[in-house]
Amino acid sequence: MIDIKAKEKMVERALLVGAYTEVTGRTEAASLLEELEELVKTLGIPIMDRMLVHHREQHARLLIGTGKADEIVARAKEQGLDVIIFDNELTPSQQRNWEKLAGMTVIDRQEVILDIFARRAQTREARLQVELAQLEYSLPRLTRAWGHLVRQGGGIGARGEGETQLEQDKRRIRNTIDRCKRELEQVRQSRATQRKDRKRTPVPNAAIVGYTNSGKSSLLRRLTGADVLIEDKLFATLDTTTRKIALPNKQPLLLTDTVGFVRKLPHRLVEAFNATLEEATVSDFLIHLLDASQPEVMAFYNTTMKVLAELGADEKRMLVVFNKIDKVRDSTAIAALRTHFPEAVFISVHTGEGVDELIQRMADLVSNGMVTREFLIPQSAGGLLAQLHRQARVLETTYEGDSVRLVVVLPARLAETCENLLKEGGAENLINPTIFTDKLIVTG
Missing domain, CATH: 3.30.70.240 (Alpha-Beta Plaits)
Incomplete structure (x- = not known):
């Protein structure tokens, strides 16, 4: 990957900012800001302050008006903070304008998620996917990353007299993007070959999908005994894991744990992780796992369904499963979910409650095929x-x-x-x- 100029000092303390335009959108904006806090904590960055900012319209220069912008910068400088992190997506020019105004690092939700993915990726496929997404994100932001872009390049190998360093770097990144895409295509072809081998000895398979940190890896471990990483963090695992389970009717079933989804998931990540998420598109049915203890559980459901629709997997047979019912203190919340999802299964991976019913429902789905x-x-x-x-x-x-x-x-x-x-x-x-x-x- 193209080396990006290191920041002058380590990021130590952050100010989180969530901007919204509709007054009725304050509750959702607050929820998203809390989620951003969890994402930033996953990177190990201490959060010193948070701000919800209401603005009437989008501004091309700074996203919000200059008055609000000056207020945010003053608050960050007053507390001696190192970075301002927006929950909103910033354009490359907006990011540059903010850093010029604040005199400190300014990043957005996309960059936070990309950094988490870069740290979590383990397999060659996942690393390639993350590298591709990072390169496509950084390409229009090169002027922010380099301090020597005004120099002219010349001599053998230069693309014309007076080619700027910026043009050379962009060319290098485009070449690297092409290389990543070629290697990812090889990975997809390898996956296709593996699936052909799997079909020669056909065993039904199901993909566990859902919002990040809903307990997908924990469920896979409880059902199959798989040795998979389990952490109470967003995006704890990025790589797919497939294990076999024997159902009550002695019918084997392959279970695959997929990468979790999140609201405002950068579209380039959906595209870059298409090879990984293909497991959802080729499975016989989906197990859509949700965290019943989350107040925003319906928003999480809609987010996952939206991503599945982009993958063309939303019409597959689906078993909706609500996890962590042992953490739900309000019985009316469970009753409401049962009303909306009468066919759903309610379980606790932690205590084992409802797991036997889930296994039987999985066996029923396999039997239907x-x-x-x-x-x-x-x-x-x-x-x-x-x-x-x-x-x-x-x-x-x-x-x-x-x-x-x-x-x-x-x-x-x-x-x-x-x-x-x-x-x-x-x-x-x-x-x-x-x-x-x-x-x-x-x-x-």
């Missing part, structure tokens, strides 16, 4: 027989000469795979597909 088939399989096809006993529910077994007749309940994808294998081995080995639905026989 199941079909019943009758196969005549040569006894020599030991691998296929073993696979069916391992991944399907065998209802009936009879032996006929050198073949085994099986009636099994199995995922539709596995049924298709078995049928193709048997067709390749000879049409006489496959009974014409017969689907048993609720004990009614429908001949295909």
Whole structure:
């Protein structure tokens, strides 16, 4: 990644600012500012003060009027603070204008989230995605990052006489962006290959999605025993983890923990993390996990659904699950959620309450994607027989000469795979597909 000039001193104390235009939007602005505080704390930056600023209209130069801006700067300088952090998105020019006015570092919510992602990324894929997002964010802000941009470049390798350092740096960043995109495409192709391998041995899979810090990793650990990082912090984990669980009907299910969402998630991060979030788009169904103890739980639900819609995954079968019910003190809050989401499951990953019901509901969803088939399989096809006993529910077994007749309940994808294998081995080995639905026989 292109090196950015280091700040002259470490950021030590911050002033948070949330600006809003509608009087009715004060409550939401206050909630967002609290969330920004949690994000900033994740970076380890002490917060000394917070300000909610109402302004009537957006100003091109500083987002808000000069009077309010001077008030914010005076408050920051009076307390000897090092950085002003806006919950609002600042344009590159607004950011430069603010730093010129304040004489200190000024950043916005996007930069905070990008910094958190940069610290949390562990795998090569996640690091590439973060690097791409950071580069695209920093490209129009280069004049803020470098102090030597007015110099002219010349000689061999320069793009024309008198090319500025800024132009050289922008060219370097664009080249690096292209490199990141190429490498990410390779990652996506590798994922596609892995999915093809997974489909050869089809096992239903579900993706756990939801707002950050709703308990997705904790749920994955409780259900599967997966050794995953669990912290009470926003964006504690960025990398997907997939583990297998055996459902009550002995049907295996793959569970994938995905990156959490947040309000005002930078769109470039949605795009950059598309390869990771693809797990949600290709899953058989989604487990939408929500924190029932949060007053803004409905806003969190809407945020997640909006991102899923951008990914084209909002129409998938979905099981809504409310976690942390042990932290809810107001019983009317749970009653209201049950009214709005009558099909939802209410659990506490911490105490285990409701987890058994969740597992049964997951089994029901898997069963809804199941079909019943009758196969005549040569006894020599030991691998296929073993696979069916391992991944399907065998209802009936009879032996006929050198073949085994099986009636099994199995995922539709596995049924298709078995049928193709048997067709390749000879049409006489496959009974014409017969689907048993609720004990009614429908001949295909």
